[in-house]
Amino acid sequence: MKKSILFVIVILASFSVFAHGDYSEDITTMQEQLLGQELQGSFAKYMSDERINLNIGLQDGKDLDLGITTENKVITQFDKVTLENPTLEIHTTEDTLNTILESENSLMLIAKALNEGTIQYKANGFFNKIKYGVIVSMIKNKAR
Numbered sequence: 001m002k003k004s005i006l007f008v009i010v011i012l013a014s015f016s017v018f019a020h021g022d023y024s025e026d027i028t029t030m031q032e033q034l035l036g037q038e039l040q041g042s043f044a045k046y047m048s049d050e051r052i053n054l055n056i057g058l059q060d061g062k063d064l065d066l067g068i069t070t071e072n073k074v075i076t077q078f079d080k081v082t083l084e085n086p087t088l089e090i091h092t093t094e095d096t097l098n099t100i101l102e103s104e105n106s107l108m109l110i111a112k113a114l115n116e117g118t119i120q121y122k123a124n125g126f127f128n129k130i131k132y133g134v135i136v137s138m139i140k141n142k143a144r
Helices: 001-012 024-034 042-047 094-101 106-116 126-142
Strands: 049-055 065-070 074-079 086-095 120-123
Touching: 024 074, 049 094, 086 094, 094 106, 106 126, 120 126
Parallel strands: 049 086
Antiparallel strands: 049 065, 065 074, 086 120
16 A cells, blocks of 8 residues: 555665766666556556646755656656646655555554655545545555
8 A cells, every 4th residue: 555655765776866966867767667567456447547746855955856657557747847736646755654664564654754744745635535535544554
């Protein structure tokens, strides 16, 4: 379940986006590897048709904004843009991501970050609010 709200964060980390200050090369690499990829697993049904804005506060004080679009469980857009009319908005920091990714118990740290507000999300639309409200509740319960 944690993947359904934070799969984007895991994708970012797997390509070491935060290794250096120039993200354009990393974004290009991620685009090449992610565009056209079908989402797999139980979380795919939750992410099948989404427009996600991911905002990451970087250690240098700047923000990295990424727009991710999925259609029919396929990643169709992954760009350094802010999408109009997103279905989901996620805000976090580079430090929070690094802490979660370096942990053996990432689910507990995700729940902690959600509770502390270092990961914030906003689901847009009635059904998305219900869907992500349930998902976040499940994350918090599983982490106990």
